Amino acid sequence: MITAIIIDDEPNNIDNLKSLLDQHCPQVEVKGTAKNADEGALLINRLQPDLVLLDIQMPDKNGFEMLQSLSSYDFEVIFVTAYDQYGMQAVKFSAIDYLLKPVNVEELISAVGKVLKRTKMRKENLLLNNLMQYIQNNKSGHKLALSTLKETRFVSPEEIIRCESSNAYTLFYLHEQQRITVSRPIFEYEEILSGYGFLRCHQSHLVNRHFIKSWVKENGGYLLLNDGTRIPVSRSKKDAILKELGKH
Numbered sequence: 001m002i003t004a005i006i007i008d009d010e011p012n013n014i015d016n017l018k019s020l021l022d023q024h025c026p027q028v029e030v031k032g033t034a035k036n037a038d039e040g041a042l043l044i045n046r047l048q049p050d051l052v053l054l055d056i057q058m059p060d061k062n063g064f065e066m067l068q069s070l071s072s073y074d075f076e077v078i079f080v081t082a083y084d085q086y087g088m089q090a091v092k093f094s095a096i097d098y099l100l101k102p103v104n105v106e107e108l109i110s111a112v113g114k115v116l117k118r119t120k121m122r123k124e125n126l127l128l129n130n131l132m133q134y135i136q137n138n139k140s141g142h143k144l145a146l147s148t149l150k151e152t153r154f155v156s157p158e159e160i161i162r163c164e165s166s167n168a169y170t171l172f173y174l175h176e177q178q179r180i181t182v183s184r185p186i187f188e189y190e191e192i193l194s195g196y197g198f199l200r201c202h203q204s205h206l207v208n209r210h211f212i213k214s215w216v217k218e219n220g221g222y223l224l225l226n227d228g229t230r231i232p233v234s235r236s237k238k239d240a241i242l243k244e245l246g247k248h
Helices: 011-024 037-047 063-068 088-093 105-119 126-136 186-192 235-247
Strands: 002-007 028-034 051-055 076-081 098-100 144-147 152-155 160-166 169-174 179-182 198-202 205-208 212-216 222-225 230-232
Touching (some): 002 037, 002 105, 028 037, 037 051, 037 063, 063 126, 076 105, 144 179, 160 186, 186 198, 198 230, 198 235, 205 230, 212 235
Antiparallel strands (some): 160 169, 212 222
């Protein structure tokens, strides 16, 4: 069993989520609920839950601001939000689970299952720490959380040479010939890494511009990286890629 609290400004949402947990996640015991961020922070400090199900957008103070007011993060978080874009860039960057309202039962069960696995192993929630650094530092010095079957690796965007799509998986190529395989599609990382100099040059390739050595015109054109790797450029993206490279 793990203990949980629900923080949401709408009572109907609290009741619905509590009912779903009671019916489908018997390992979770809801110990309390709060209707705003300040009440939620007090409840976290008083009850010390294993899991916080947190609405992002609330009046006066949102869920991120509430988390920033805390001194430590020895609990797991599942964000629950009605807004697909509200704060999702930061959440995806940190690989933290989120649920869209109305909550899908299967997605809830999956997210709780991940929490159960992590609570057996952790002392402090590194994913949540990483998210807070992302928000507080305005993208400076934080790391991208890459969850594999065995571990969660925290990698600076500057370390990533390129990303390659493999069906529903994304392969990350790093310095010193390291490679990480993540079970998320490459289009998600195109959005996440867009502010770090990455170029989507092909349906299957996302490249860090800092590792591009040259644009080679032969054979229709391709990107040559510093390590000698040749990356194809699709016809539909060729003009946009050349324009971006021309800016630098």
